[in-house]
Amino acid sequence: MAQDWQQLNEQVTALLKTAREQVLAKMQSPLTVDEKTNRKDLVTNVDKSNEQFLIEQIHQIDPAARVLGEEGFGDTLQDLDGRVWIVDPIDGTMNFVKQRDNFAMMIGIYQDGVGQLGYIYDVMQDVLYHGGPALGGVFAGERRLKAPANIALADGLIGASGPLVVHDISHMQAIVHASAGMRVYGSAGIELINIMLGKTLGYISYLKPWDIAAGKVLLEALGCQVTTIDGQPLNMLSSNLVLVATEKAQRDILQIEEDDVSL
Structure with a gap:
């Protein structure tokens, strides 16, 4: 095989x-x-x-x-x-x-x-x-490629969908505020490449199967977490609000979600 x-x-x-x-x-x-x-x-x-x-x-x-x-x-x-x-x-x-x-x-x-x-x-x-x-x-x-450094949310840049932040969906403004800064590339593929290269520590966006299927395979193989925004497994045949992040950053983001943090 x-x-x-x-x-x-x-x-x-x-x-x-x-x-x-x-x-x-x-x-x-x-x-x-x-x-x-x-x-x-x-x-x-x-x-x-x-x-x-x-x-x-x-x-x-x-x-x-x-x-x-x-x-x-x-x-x-x-x-x-x-x-x-x-x-x-x-x-x-x-x-x-x-x-x-x-x-x-x-x-x-x-x-x-x-x-x-x-x-x-x-x-x-x-x-x-x-x-x-x-x-x-x-x-x-x-x-x-080596696995990207497992850094916390406060220590790195996060990729994000602009509309999610503007409309503060799922506490996105608090998540961005807790990070070192936000980057928006306008392409899920380019966002995911930046995580693989350690330039950003995560990415959050509404994604359809074709937006995340390749990246899920690659990022998980590099030790990153690929889940829904609340930490659940993805349904690969439907749209999801997806969180891709290092383990530490994922924990930080899930804590913000759990605590219902807002600015």
Whole structure:
């Protein structure tokens, strides 16, 4: 089985490299941009075409697997039985449209509900963060990453969803106040990379399965906690208010939630 996972990893890495080349080529042409739920929830022709390409290739690589994709070109899932791939073709679409930077492609591979491989590709920096239990570690390109320092909330920066803080959802203002400061990157993938690199100690946001599937595999393999805001396990087939953090920072944040702290 170990050899099967290694071969699969090589195939996914090659697939994502090809997908990156296609995305960069399409960025040279005008984008077709549509709203999904509102003017800040965007989808482009590149999101759609990239998901179609990825899912088509995944079915060739792993014919028995099922695929859940953000833009709806995959399968309809009621469970995570067998092998399930969870795909985000362009994470950080607003950044993709407005900045042409700070966006990622993400794939999480789960076997009977257990995350085995995760991939977050920082497209513009051309760095693929990948690994998980099936590879015995997490890598940035060929470089093995060390676990980020297990620091407390007061000692580091926290990534956060801006609207959660503005509207003080789940005591977000108290959490940010207790930290060394807040950072907002506008892409779950980029946020999660910053945790892996030890630049931030956590991230809190409403996330859908494709936003967190890859990151959950990678961050847990590096010793971080990935739960709901109240410390419960994630339902990987639904939206959650997700807390990703070092163990110490998670304890601090859960204490703020329990104490019902507000500013």
